[in-house]
Each structure stands twice: as C-alpha cells, then as structure tokens.
Amino acid sequence: MNVHFIAIGGAAMHNLALALHNKGYQVTGSDDIIFNPSKARLEAKGLLPKAYGWFPETITKNIDAVILGMHAKADNPELLKAQELGLKIYSYPEFLYEQSKSKTRVVIGGSHGKTTITAMILHVMHYHERDVDFMVGAQLDGFDVMVKLTDDADFMVLEGDEYLSSPIDRRPKFHLYKPNIALLSGIAWDHINVFPTYDNYVEQFKIFVDAIVNGGSITYNAEDPEVVRVVEASENPIRKLPYYTPNYTVEAGETLLETPEGPLPIEIFGKHNLNNLAGAKWICQHMGIDETDFYEAIASFNGASKRLEKIGEAASSIAFKDFAHSPSKVLATTQAVKNQYEDKTLVACLELHTYSSLNANFLQEYEGALNAADIAVVFYAPEALEIKGLNALTAEQIAQAFKREDLIVYTNPEAFKTFLFSQNFKDKALLLMSSGNYGGLNFDDVAAQLV
The missing domain is CATH 3.90.190.20 (Mur ligase, C-terminal domain)
Known part of the structure; x- marks a missing residue:
C-alpha cells in the first residue's frame, strides 16, 4: 500500500509514518520544515523528504491513501491535487481507526492525565510482555516509537486527544475512534481558539461517551463533577465504572501506595498521578492484567516524557x-x-x-x-x-x-x-x-x- 503524508514532520505524523514503514507500507511525505527529533528519525528510515516544500506533481493515482496533518492548510497544493484526482484522504485519527477496526479499541480521553494514563497502561503491558498496538503522545522509556501498528495484536490503545482532526475535518480526534473500552479522566476548559465557550468544550466529551460502541464501557474519574455529570447523563447502553484516588502516604519524599499486600513504593507522586494510576489499573484489568500483576509492574513506572x-x-x-x-x-x-x-x-x-x-x-x-x-x-x-x-x-x-x-x-x-x-x-x-x-x-x- 502506497501512503503519502502531507506534513510528515509533526510529532504525531512522523510516528505514524514510521509505524506504517515498519509494517511494510510504501511511505512518502512532504513538509515545509522539519525539526529534530522528527528529522533524524525519518532520515534513519529513509523517509525524510529530499527537499522542503509542497510538490503537487508527486501526487499521482498510484497513491492509495493520503494522510493530512494539522500543520498543512486547506489550500495546500498537494491536498488540492489529491482532491482533484479523487484520492482517498484521511485525517490522522481516521487512518488509525481504519487500522484498528478489527481490534478492541481502548481510548483514553480527558483534558488532563490522558498521556500519563496511556503511558502507564503501555508500561504494564510491556512489563508483562503483552503485545498491543498503540498511539501515545509522548516518548516512553522502553519504546522506540509512539505509534505501533500490527496485524496480530488484539488491542489498540489510543490516547484520545480532543483537538481537531485535520484542516478539512474539524471534528475532535477522539470522536473518530469509536472505543470498545474508554476512560475519561477529567474535564477542564481548554483550546478556546477552537471551543470558544465552556459548554461547547464539554459537549465534545458528551459526544465521545456516546460514540462508545454498544455494550462497551466507560471507566471514569468519579472525583471530577463534570465528568460524573457527562457520563451519568449519557443514554448510551454501556457499562459505567467509576474510579477514585487510592490511599497513599508520603514519607521522606517517597510515595507509598496502599495495596492489599501492604505499602508499595512507587516512582511517581502527586494526588493527580495516583488518581491516574487508579484509572490505568482498571483499564489494565479490562485487558486481562490482574491487580497483583498491575502493582508489580507499576512500581517501576517513572512517568511519561515531560510529565513531572x-x-x-x-x-x-x-x-x-x-x-x-x-x-x-x-x-x-x-x-x-x-x-x-x-x-x-x-x-x-x-x-x-x-x-x-x-x-x-x-x-x-x-x-x-x-x-x-x-x-x-x-x-x-x-x-x-x-x-x-x-x-x-x-x-x-x-x-x-x-x-x-x-x-x-x-x-x-x-x-x-x-x-x-x-x-x-x-x-x-x-x-x-x-x-x-x-x-x-x-x-x-x-x-x-x-x-
């Protein structure tokens, strides 16, 4: 399959390009500027464009799919050529959904905590050698890429960003994933350039909950009043599973998590991170990891990049x-x-x-x-x-x-x-x-x- 990326240099876009290259796809791309680490990582795989800029003459009917990044504009010359030729054009989240339609999709949403919770889940899965496909918004210890796509994995774990999908698709990314298993960590107004009112912003999370497939589940932070209102008001026939911050203590700068086996020293700290941990634990249990195995793995989790x-x-x-x-x-x-x-x-x-x-x-x-x-x-x-x-x-x-x-x-x-x-x-x-x-x-x- 031949896939072309318009604006390949973005943090998310270049990781998807690498994932498809690793899967055996023929990948090309363009951008007007690319910075490190994207530049070095694309170059190492032979995916760095030979020159910066947009080259509509490279867009031909031999391309099976075009993936459009947010950095591009709606009047991008390559996009216009792709539209003229009638090529299939995907936003980043649309393509991820296409790649995961046959899998159990686990989507982590929320104004805050979603990267850390996703990272916790992947750390636990990696620790116990459980292969899952994933997309996460930060570089993680022990992982070479931020996107992994295979034909064999049963689960696809997705960080559910509420920002827009592409210059020509103004839907929030997490509306497109249609989760089987979802988590909602918190709601606090953000991105006012796109969602000018608080009510408009909250509405996006209502749509996210309603997009969960019938018979699916939403694990939600019961300590966030807005999250509780959104989840409990949804008439979607799904299971609604609340979670709460677990008991913990801080002694001499070390956080000890209360577990059935006694206090467990952990690397992360802060009430918000312990709350994130509780959500991650329940999602891991939905994915087949029991409580004891979760605690064993999470003790060595030291956070996602740039998060404390x-x-x-x-x-x-x-x-x-x-x-x-x-x-x-x-x-x-x-x-x-x-x-x-x-x-x-x-x-x-x-x-x-x-x-x-x-x-x-x-x-x-x-x-x-x-x-x-x-x-x-x-x-x-x-x-x-x-x-x-x-x-x-x-x-x-x-x-x-x-x-x-x-x-x-x-x-x-x-x-x-x-x-x-x-x-x-x-x-x-x-x-x-x-x-x-x-x-x-x-x-x-x-x-x-x-x-």
Whole structure:
C-alpha cells in the first residue's frame, strides 16, 4: 500500500509514518520544515523528504491513501491535487481507526492525565510482555516509537486527544475512534481558539461517551463533577465504572501506595498521578492484567516524557519540568510537588505559551493555580502574542488573574534566566511548567545550577 503524508514532520505524523514503514507500507511525505527529533528519525528510515516544500506533481493515482496533518492548510497544493484526482484522504485519527477496526479499541480521553494514563497502561503491558498496538503522545522509556501498528495484536490503545482532526475535518480526534473500552479522566476548559465557550468544550466529551460502541464501557474519574455529570447523563447502553484516588502516604519524599499486600513504593507522586494510576489499573484489568500483576509492574513506572520529569537533583535541591500549561494541570502539578517536598521552598515557574493561556479573556481561569508555590513566577514572550494575533498583556493583568500580589512576571528570556541562575537552590524545589522552552532555556544548564 502506497501512503503519502502531507506534513510528515509533526510529532504525531512522523510516528505514524514510521509505524506504517515498519509494517511494510510504501511511505512518502512532504513538509515545509522539519525539526529534530522528527528529522533524524525519518532520515534513519529513509523517509525524510529530499527537499522542503509542497510538490503537487508527486501526487499521482498510484497513491492509495493520503494522510493530512494539522500543520498543512486547506489550500495546500498537494491536498488540492489529491482532491482533484479523487484520492482517498484521511485525517490522522481516521487512518488509525481504519487500522484498528478489527481490534478492541481502548481510548483514553480527558483534558488532563490522558498521556500519563496511556503511558502507564503501555508500561504494564510491556512489563508483562503483552503485545498491543498503540498511539501515545509522548516518548516512553522502553519504546522506540509512539505509534505501533500490527496485524496480530488484539488491542489498540489510543490516547484520545480532543483537538481537531485535520484542516478539512474539524471534528475532535477522539470522536473518530469509536472505543470498545474508554476512560475519561477529567474535564477542564481548554483550546478556546477552537471551543470558544465552556459548554461547547464539554459537549465534545458528551459526544465521545456516546460514540462508545454498544455494550462497551466507560471507566471514569468519579472525583471530577463534570465528568460524573457527562457520563451519568449519557443514554448510551454501556457499562459505567467509576474510579477514585487510592490511599497513599508520603514519607521522606517517597510515595507509598496502599495495596492489599501492604505499602508499595512507587516512582511517581502527586494526588493527580495516583488518581491516574487508579484509572490505568482498571483499564489494565479490562485487558486481562490482574491487580497483583498491575502493582508489580507499576512500581517501576517513572512517568511519561515531560510529565513531572526530574531534570536535576543535588543534596538538598531538586528540579522538575512539566508540560503543564492549562489551569487545572498547573494547579495539580504545583500542589503535587509541594506535597511531596513539604520541607523545601517551592519555586514554581510557568510559561504562558498557548493560545488559551495568552488570551486575556481566559487568564481568569488561572486564579489560584500557583497558590501552592512559595515563589511564583510567570514568563511570557510578547512576540508569542503577536504571532497568535492576540492583544498585548500587562504584568498587572497577569497578577490580577492569578490573584497573587507577590507574583513575579518576566517577558524577557534573558531577564528570566538571570533570575533563575541567580537563585541559591539549597533546600529548594524548582518546577518549570511549559509547553515551550522559556525563549531558549537550556534545561541541562538548570540541572547544573542545582549543584
């Protein structure tokens, strides 16, 4: 089968390209720019385009399927040529569904926690040598790829993203997977450039629950009121299975999970991560892993990439980076680090980087999000506002939104770095939260500063 990727360089797209190449498909692709690690990984498999740009003359009737990435535009020359020739055009999630129609589809949805829960499930399956197909939104220890597709696996585990499918398909990705087994971890308004109202955003999760196949199941976080409302209101004939945060304790910076066999030391920490663990346990049990085997495997899980990832540690100091950027994630992550290291001064830094976080109308959602921090810092680049076509923000607006008078605000990357590297980190915990990199911050340099 000949498959062509329009915008092959994206994190998700290049992983799907690699998966199809590994499956024996003939894969080609194009993009206007490709950065590492996508570039190096495509090049290693001979899939890197010979030149950057769009080349409609390469789109012929010999192509069996075109997969369209979100980075492309609706007037992309290659897309227009494919439409003219009547080729079959798939969005990324559409193609994943086509590849998994004969399998039991396990879809993990939610505004937060879905990457970590998916990673936990895959870690447990890998630990017990259970082969499953999968798609996950982060690089995982022990896995070479973020997408795996085979003909033999019985299960396909999918991280269910609520963002749009493609430039010509405005449906959220997780609407297209039609799960047999689903999980819903939480609902907290996000992506306001696509879902301008809270009600509109919540509606997407209602559609997700209603898309579960008849006789399927939804495992859901019973501690999230909005999740409970959405699931319990659904008239879909499915099993509804609630989960709750398990009992645990923190002793000398180590989290101990209560199990039937006694306290179990685990690598991850924070109430939100223990809640994620509970959801992952039930999904693994649906997939044939008993409780004892789950606990044995999960003890060695140390997190998904960029999710409370430890970047440095010294005798009395420690530093983490985290992908957190939405209000609910920032709140949960900041509280988790403070609870784990109560004896340390917590320096929490947040970069406002996404469209939602930089929107003045959305900023109020961050009220109290950094309250657990002893020293709270917000960084944003005015250039990011210009690129996204948003109105300028002021430090006063941000401080007012967070409801914190002592909030430190930086807009210059060098000034932020000067602040960071002038800190004495003795008896401190540093938390860097962003989906960006603070205007070019080298995290290895931060780790070195701890020492």
